[in-house]
Amino acid sequence: MKALLVGECRDGKLLEYSYELFGFASQLGAETAMVLVGNETALPSYGGTVYLADAGKYGEYNPDLHKRLVQAAVEREKPDYVVFLHTSYGWDLAPRVAALLKAPQVSEVVALAEGGFERPCCSQKMRQVVKPVGAPVVLTLQGGAFPALVPGGTPQQQALDVDGEGRTEFLGYEAAVRKGVDLTRAEIIVSAGRGVGKKENLPVIAELAKVLGGEVGASRPIVDSGWMEAGAQVGVTGQTVSPKLYVACGISGAIQHLAGMKKSGFIVAINKDKDAPIGEVADVLVVADVMQFVPALTAKLAK
Amino acid sequence: MKILVCVKQVPDMESRFRPDAAGVWYAETDLAFRVNEYDEYAIEQAVLLKEQLGGEPEITLLSVGPDRVVEAIKKGLAMGADRAVHVRDPEAHLKDPFQIASIIAAYAKGEAFDLIFTGMQSLDRGSTQVGVAVAEALGYPCATTVVAFEYADGTVTVKRELEGGVKGVVRLKTPALVTCQLGLNQPRYPTLPNIMKAKKKEVSVIPVEQLLQQEARLVLAQFSAPAKKGGGVVLEGDVADQVDRLIGILKDKTAVLR
Structure with a gap:
């Protein structure tokens, strides 16, 4: 073979x-x-x-x-x-x-x-x-x-050689846009995903990050929707991170995202869907609505 | 200008999937279906191009599948496509990507489309093969994983999304095919007047037998949930209780809480 x-x-x-x-x-x-x-x-x-x-x-x-x-x-x-x-x-x-x-x-x-x-x-x-x-x-x-x-x-x-020409013209590479916080250095990252529901809910994620002393990241749909800057994106096409603690809020766990964060020291995932693929890499999977659980966690940690 | 957009209808990915009777794909009972997310970007890009060119291009939507796919077609028509073709196939889920591409190419062959838009993959099968295989069957140049699209005078300039946030800039001449990646544009929500207008648009139905001449190259053998690898703790139940248990675990297992 x-x-x-x-x-x-x-x-x-x-x-x-x-x-x-x-x-x-x-x-x-x-x-x-x-x-x-x-x-x-x-x-x-x-x-x-x-x-x-x-x-x-x-x-x-x-x-x-x-x-x-x-x-x-x-x-x-x-x-x-x-x-x-x-x-x-x-x-x-x-x-x-x-x-x-x-x-x-x-x-x-x-x-x-x-x-x-x-x-x-x-x-x-x-x-x-x-x-x-x-x-x-x-x-x-x-x-x-x-x-x-x-x-x-x-x-x-x-x-190896062949004759002829191709029909697509390659004009070159365009470097990645790197704006905002360098997440690769963060020790704690709290990331927002689609399960956050709407842009107006994002401060809830930022508040948890603040209480934990961490930075805010995002999954691809949040960036694609224009809710957060591209620099916050964790994953294959964004930043690859390995903080001590990664909290995934409402992130289902597309392979592109997992590849960018699965080497984190400890992973907490909050998701309504118990079968979401994020559960494969999470040390703790909290089966809950992000908008109910995260504010409650923040409040308790702030005490 | 003639534009074709290929659209697939897929289940909501938050659904619980169970094997069908043959054990090779998901059972459709209790599933809610919607337009494949990648294809929404394809539809939107076609409509944006039509607007850019003063409404001249005619946009045809094509979907292969059972009768339920008419709902996906209606959404595309309400977003701004002009007409649609439903290739009726109650067993589309058993066709392999090569066969689906052959069906689309067999229809497109006689139509001389200038541009074909597809999603880069479907959420359910995710083969990333169909768009490219359609281009190969038609002899069209093709660019995949497109996150930026420009058109002028028969030339298409796109940015392909590569790993690590890098993009590759590629130019091709029409007729051409592009496969659309998430984030290419902001797909519009159909307005009520456009939903009403879409009801009057033409949807032709073609039985799949008229277009399919190819044998399958893949056989589906099994469909199942992945073996659970992670021995992670699952916290369910009351929120206050979940909070206490999580904080306990974090204090115990990590050094981040003091």
């Missing part, structure tokens, strides 16, 4: 989480090869074959060409699995490769299952097992689901 792993480069660097692909291949018990659009300084610490296409020539985002580069590596390597990470690069490219290969695709795999793969559904609240029909099988892996594995060694490079 063989897995072709699709690594990721940004700004000329191999993204660290590319090593999770090796962790997955090891669980699968598959031989590996990697394909990478990057450059020689971005090669992984890995003794196997790396099909390297020059990012200077093909660009870091050029899906029309990247899908054909992956296809070219598939033709040479004849893998059973073509494995991406479930990231903005992976979920963009994988379906294009699947279309080209006429292959089944299973997205956001979190575990191996009997005859198939386990993946989340219903906003991470449930799991499904799906069985792909046909080969090769295209997979994307949920970030953090498979522990990173650094195989070590120096790759045997194979140059």
